[in-house]
Amino acid sequence: MVKQRLIEVSGSQKLAGDNKMGEVFFKRFTFNQLVQHWIMIGSFMLLVVTGMPVKFPDAWWSPVIIGLVGGFEMRTTLHHAAGIGMVILGIYHVTFHLFVDKESLLERKIMPTLTDAKDFWQTIMFYLGKAEQPKYGRYSWKEKFDYWGAFWGMVMMCVTGLVLMFPFIAMNFIPFAYVHLATIIHTDEALLATLFIFIVHWWNVHYSPEVFPMSKAWLTGNLSEEQMKHEHPLEYEEAMRQMQENTANSS
Amino acid sequence: MAFISRSLYSSLKKKYALIVITAIFLLIPAASAQQDVSCYHCHTPVVTEFRNNVHYKIGFTCADCHGGSIETNASVISYNVMSGNFIGRPTRLNVTMVCEKCHIEETKNYKQSIHWEQIEKGHLEAATCTDCHGIHEIRAIKDPKSPSNHQNSPATCAKCHSNTELMSAWYYGIKTDRFDTYKESFHWKALRNGYNVVATCADCHENHLTKAHTDPASSTYPANLPMTCGQTDCHPGVKFDAKIAAGLVHDKESLHSGDLLFNKTGMNPQIAAYYLGPFDLAYWIAIFFKILTTSVIGIFAGMVILDFVSRFKMQKRW
Structure with a gap:
C-alpha cells in the first residue's frame, strides 16, 4: 500500500x-x-524580450525593443543574466525534488498515465458537446503537459544556451557543427515555448472565462472549494475522505 | 455684377504680387549661384550632391578631380574651365588615377584586389572606388549616410553581389546568396540592432585588399582564417583549429535558412558532411522543430478555439 500524502486544507476562519x-x-x-x-x-x-529581437533581427520592432532595454550590449547582458538565473532555477528544482523532497519518483502525480490520453480525447469530445467534462485528479493532462513541456524546454534551452554563451570554450569539447546545431535548437525551442506560454498557458490561467482575469493560485498557492470541485473533483473527493478519516481517528 | 468685378479686381492685384514675390525667390538661388562653382549652371544636381561631399567641405572644387580651370567667370566657362588638363568624366578604368593623387595607400591596396584584377581583364563592372564610396556624394566613413559606413557596408556590397545578372558575367558564377547567408549570422543580427563592433563584409574580406578566398594571400583563405577571426578587435586569444576556421561562415549559417536546409541535395557534399553534422543532424533537427512547433501549437491553439467556441453553446459551464 502506498501511503497517501495528506491534502492540505485550511479554513479561512483561521x-x-x-x-x-x-x-x-x-x-x-x-x-x-x-x-x-x-x-x-x-x-x-526577460529572456523572451531580450531574445526575440535576435531571432527576428529584420522585424520593425526589433530595434525598438533593443532601444527600450538599453542597447544591444545591455540586451546581451540581460539575456545572459536571466539565462543564468533560469539555469540555477532548473538545477534547484531538480535537486530539490530528487533529493530533498523524498517522494518516490514513480508515484508522483505529475507522471503521465494512460488516463491522460483518455482525458485528452474526452476533452475534445466535451468541447464538441458529445461528452461530459473529464474528472481530474491532482493534475489534469493539460497541467502535466505544461510541466513536462517546460521541463523538456528548460533542458534544451539551458544546455544550448550555455554552449551559445561560451561558443569558443564549447568548441574545445564538441565539434563546431554542434555549436551551430545549438543555435537551431535554442531559437526554435524558444519560439515554441513563447508561443505555447502566450497562447495556451495564458488561455488556461488568464483569459479563459473560467478564471478571468486570472487564477490566483500563482499568488496565494490556494484554490477555493468551488474551484477545487470544478477543476479537480477527484482530488476534492480524496481530500474530503481524508478529512473524515482524520476526524474519525482523532475522536 | 459689381460684386463679381470687384472681387476679380482684387484677386488680380494679389496675383501680381504673387508673381513678383515668386520671381524674387527664383532669382535668389540663381543670383547666389553666380558666386559658386561655375559648373553649377549646367550640372545643378551633380553640384548639389557634391555639396554633401566631405571633399567640398574641406575646400575641393570640381577641377580637383575633373581637371581644367577653376575660373568662375560665367562668360568664359566653356573656354576656361574645359581647358588644360580637363579630363571630363573619368572612366571606370581610370577613376583610380584621380583618387590616387591623394589616397596613395588605399589605391595601392586596391590595385592588389580581385576587383582591380577583373577590371584590368576587361570586366569593367567590377567594383572601383566610386561604387563603394559614392561618386559626387562621397561622405566620410564615419558618416552614417556613407555607403562605406560600417552599418551600410553589407548593403553596399550586396548592390552587386546579390545581383544575379551581374554576378553571372563570370563564367564560374559568383554566389549571390552571400548577403542572405550573412543575415543568418549573429554578426548581422547584432549589427542590424545597432551593435557596431561586430564584423561586416569588409572586416573579414578586407575593404581595399579584397581577394578571392581561393587566393593564398587572401584574408579568407582557409589557412588564414584563424588570424582573420582572431584579430585584436574581434575574437583575440581564441584558438581556432584549422578545421573550425576552415568553415565557410556563409555556408554554415545558411543551413538555418529554409532554402539550403531543406534542399540539402544542392549542397556541396564536403560542406554537407561537415556542417550538417553526423547523420545530417542539422537538417533533421530543423525539420523536427518545424513539425513539433506546428503540431503542438496547432493542436493546443485548436483546443483553445474549441474551448472558446463551446462556451457559446453552453452558457454556464459550472
Missing part, C-alpha cells in the same frame, strides 16, 4: 476573522513552488 465561516482553501502549491514559479516568470519574460 486566516482572517470569522466573517467567512465555512470557506475552505485547498493547498495547491507550497511557498517553495510559488517562489520557483515567480522566478521562472521573471527570467522567462
Whole structure:
C-alpha cells in the first residue's frame, strides 16, 4: 500500500476573522513552488524580450525593443543574466525534488498515465458537446503537459544556451557543427515555448472565462472549494475522505 | 455684377504680387549661384550632391578631380574651365588615377584586389572606388549616410553581389546568396540592432585588399582564417583549429535558412558532411522543430478555439 500524502486544507476562519465561516482553501502549491514559479516568470519574460529581437533581427520592432532595454550590449547582458538565473532555477528544482523532497519518483502525480490520453480525447469530445467534462485528479493532462513541456524546454534551452554563451570554450569539447546545431535548437525551442506560454498557458490561467482575469493560485498557492470541485473533483473527493478519516481517528 | 468685378479686381492685384514675390525667390538661388562653382549652371544636381561631399567641405572644387580651370567667370566657362588638363568624366578604368593623387595607400591596396584584377581583364563592372564610396556624394566613413559606413557596408556590397545578372558575367558564377547567408549570422543580427563592433563584409574580406578566398594571400583563405577571426578587435586569444576556421561562415549559417536546409541535395557534399553534422543532424533537427512547433501549437491553439467556441453553446459551464 502506498501511503497517501495528506491534502492540505485550511479554513479561512483561521486566516482572517470569522466573517467567512465555512470557506475552505485547498493547498495547491507550497511557498517553495510559488517562489520557483515567480522566478521562472521573471527570467522567462526577460529572456523572451531580450531574445526575440535576435531571432527576428529584420522585424520593425526589433530595434525598438533593443532601444527600450538599453542597447544591444545591455540586451546581451540581460539575456545572459536571466539565462543564468533560469539555469540555477532548473538545477534547484531538480535537486530539490530528487533529493530533498523524498517522494518516490514513480508515484508522483505529475507522471503521465494512460488516463491522460483518455482525458485528452474526452476533452475534445466535451468541447464538441458529445461528452461530459473529464474528472481530474491532482493534475489534469493539460497541467502535466505544461510541466513536462517546460521541463523538456528548460533542458534544451539551458544546455544550448550555455554552449551559445561560451561558443569558443564549447568548441574545445564538441565539434563546431554542434555549436551551430545549438543555435537551431535554442531559437526554435524558444519560439515554441513563447508561443505555447502566450497562447495556451495564458488561455488556461488568464483569459479563459473560467478564471478571468486570472487564477490566483500563482499568488496565494490556494484554490477555493468551488474551484477545487470544478477543476479537480477527484482530488476534492480524496481530500474530503481524508478529512473524515482524520476526524474519525482523532475522536 | 459689381460684386463679381470687384472681387476679380482684387484677386488680380494679389496675383501680381504673387508673381513678383515668386520671381524674387527664383532669382535668389540663381543670383547666389553666380558666386559658386561655375559648373553649377549646367550640372545643378551633380553640384548639389557634391555639396554633401566631405571633399567640398574641406575646400575641393570640381577641377580637383575633373581637371581644367577653376575660373568662375560665367562668360568664359566653356573656354576656361574645359581647358588644360580637363579630363571630363573619368572612366571606370581610370577613376583610380584621380583618387590616387591623394589616397596613395588605399589605391595601392586596391590595385592588389580581385576587383582591380577583373577590371584590368576587361570586366569593367567590377567594383572601383566610386561604387563603394559614392561618386559626387562621397561622405566620410564615419558618416552614417556613407555607403562605406560600417552599418551600410553589407548593403553596399550586396548592390552587386546579390545581383544575379551581374554576378553571372563570370563564367564560374559568383554566389549571390552571400548577403542572405550573412543575415543568418549573429554578426548581422547584432549589427542590424545597432551593435557596431561586430564584423561586416569588409572586416573579414578586407575593404581595399579584397581577394578571392581561393587566393593564398587572401584574408579568407582557409589557412588564414584563424588570424582573420582572431584579430585584436574581434575574437583575440581564441584558438581556432584549422578545421573550425576552415568553415565557410556563409555556408554554415545558411543551413538555418529554409532554402539550403531543406534542399540539402544542392549542397556541396564536403560542406554537407561537415556542417550538417553526423547523420545530417542539422537538417533533421530543423525539420523536427518545424513539425513539433506546428503540431503542438496547432493542436493546443485548436483546443483553445474549441474551448472558446463551446462556451457559446453552453452558457454556464459550472
